[in-house]
Amino acid sequence: MRQGERKTGKVTIFDIAKAAGVSYSTVSRVATNFDRVNPETRQRVLAVMQEMGYVANQHARSLVHGKSRIIGLLVHALGNQYIGEVVRGIDEELFEVGYDLMLYTTHRQRGKEAQYVSTITGGLADGLLLIVPMGQESYLDALRKVNFPHVLVDVDGVSSGSPSVGTTNRKGAYDATHYLLELNHRRIGFISDVMSLNTAVERLKGYQLALEEYGVAFDPALVQEDDFVRSEARALTDKLLALPEPPTAILASSDPAALNVMDSVREHNLEIPGDISVIGFDDTLLASIVNPKLTTVREPLYQMGKTAARMLLEQLQDIDQPPQYIQLETELVVRESCCPPR
């Protein structure tokens, strides 16, 4: 190879065949190590492959097989622990069976998804995992219509119509609220995700349920909807604290949001938990490092990832399975950010 030259194919099955003095189908056989081939020949071919640095062209294989062993992964953004853990679970499960991951990040740009989804279903990937906060997006219909294997991560079940793995959001919010009520809080602020997310709706229900049980009237002024794209948790906290009858505790929809809440509270010269108790959601590493350590609703992120991947793998085997809606258990993790109100 001339210095700097890099043609597409580099070493092909054909080059190996010539060098080893066999037909290229024989080479293919040892490459896939599928068929029986004379051990001696195999050794020779293997040696040549090694020497010439042969690596099979994946696109050619995909073309033949009609599948690529690639899974598309559509995420909103990387860089939060939340996603990191879920992806770790996915990755681990997929790696074992030799699947690769194609990453699609929608970042702030709404609308990218549809475009991605079409190239994905265009044969590039065999299946699709979606970790995208969403309501009823149109591309989901597309996915279902062509019966393309996919699973939704962290959406709340059946309503989506697509296979999904989520958590017990209602119970999670219920537990958190219950805990606060038990501590004797009666004014509990709730910084919720936007209500277009069914997870947010579920959590609100849990929140209200607990309130009801304690005979506390629901005050809409205490729940503020936060946008997940550009979190306003800080400003919303300000709003909550400016209420005529401000909350003595605030429940946030994620750990990062909770940190913002804490930050805002401090700027009001209020103490945590003395003046204001705070609860987060997710239990990312952060929660146990910050000061004070954050009480939060744990979601089994890693398990969600693993489960989602496994479900997708199953669909790949048998696309006609009825969609499953799996819910993993949340768990309240009590740390230091809550105490009884003054």
Next chain:
Amino acid sequence: MRQGERKTGKVTIFDIAKAAGVSYSTVSRVATNFDRVNPETRQRVLAVMQEMGYVANQHARSLVHGKSRIIGLLVHALGNQYIGEVVRGIDEELFEVGYDLMLYTTHRQRGKEAQYVSTITGGLADGLLLIVPMGQESYLDALRKVNFPHVLVDVDGVSSGSPSVGTTNRKGAYDATHYLLELNHRRIGFISDVMSLNTAVERLKGYQLALEEYGVAFDPALVQEDDFVRSEARALTDKLLALPEPPTAILASSDPAALNVMDSVREHNLEIPGDISVIGFDDTLLASIVNPKLTTVREPLYQMGKTAARMLLEQLQDIDQPPQYIQLETELVVRESCCPPR
């Protein structure tokens, strides 16, 4: 299509051709919208494509072209803001020119890399971006030997032999240390990355340089090497604080590490910054949210990603370019986690 049926190709160029009453090469022409084709015919074909939901098979295209418009992205782990920002930069740059991203996560498993790299160079991807803390890995040689387009992110320059984009690590550490010295600290702990990373070596040099300038003797006991895989920052802080002459300030190698430092310090019933000043590295979102807000050395993460992607794109155009080693400027961001020693 029968319910549940999903063959590989779904709608092919051939189906469209038949339905539109043209040859498939004509369909190809409108699909690539490359060649001149009768506007009328084009409309008709387009209409049929739309109706039948045609999406080109990427593998077939890649096979023909010998390139895939896919870039491999090798990362150690997702889920820290650091990676998130870098990837955002990469993603943005690549999206504009229609490249896709193949994600390879090495997680804790050392050794996965080599395997990945070989499938990547096997024609799956056109180029490779590596965000992997590393010294001199053997697969880098492989990359260079076959002249495979790649760029290293966040390594310190020339020594790697591969094109790279990093930051001014030495200056960053120098600035931080200088700031602390200026504040009158003389015992400055340094929780460094392992010295097998050249970035760590550079930072140490910066640290020592500043010390020298102030005539402060370098005490090896004050620098502790932390493993990036399983951070021991907390334990190392304990060690530092247990010194006969403990530090009055600690410089950490990342923001998350700094949080762990802070946590450990608090457990010793010491105040920040009153008893111990703390400085981080990176300036992730975290830094400005925690309590107290973290003084840290900002790295232009997003820009690093963009730059790396752009460099790779340039290599793709002309593989015979000499490798570039780009350094982006760090900047000390002063917040609340430092003050003069008691």
Next chain:
DNA sequence: ATGAAAGCGCTAACAT
């Protein structure tokens, strides 16, 4: 402007 034909690198029947 469009059709016919070759071929990208590989796998998998089908022969031998």
Next chain:
DNA sequence: ATGTTAGCGCTTTCAT
């Protein structure tokens, strides 16, 4: 056990 052949879906000369 190994070679021959026919594609996988697409792009791209080369004809017409």
